[in-house]
Amino acid sequence: MKEIIIDVSADGEISIETRGFTGKACLKESQFIKNLLGKEQAQQLTPAYYQGKQNKKRYLQLCG
Numbered sequence: 001m002k003e004i005i006i007d008v009s010a011d012g013e014i015s016i017e018t019r020g021f022t023g024k025a026c027l028k029e030s031q032f033i034k035n036l037l038g039k040e041q042a043q044q045l046t047p048a049y050y051q052g053k054q055n056k057k058r059y060l061q062l063c064g
Contacts (some may be wrong), residue, residue, distance in 0.1 A: 002025045004030055 002020035009015075016033055018026035026049060034040055 002029070004033065006033065022048050024049070 003018070005019065006018040007015045008016070016030050018030050021029060026046075027051060
């Protein structure tokens, strides 16, 4: 299940957490909230952001 959790602390600090998203989908789906709230002060990406991304090296066959 995909969720966007918004937490407002007693001093007015707002944090946004996404769950159930992988890759850049979390950033895209939560962007509308960030646009409403204003300037982002910090961003912390979770392991789910990097899920599915693999550094695959591709080689061209030069001989043979």
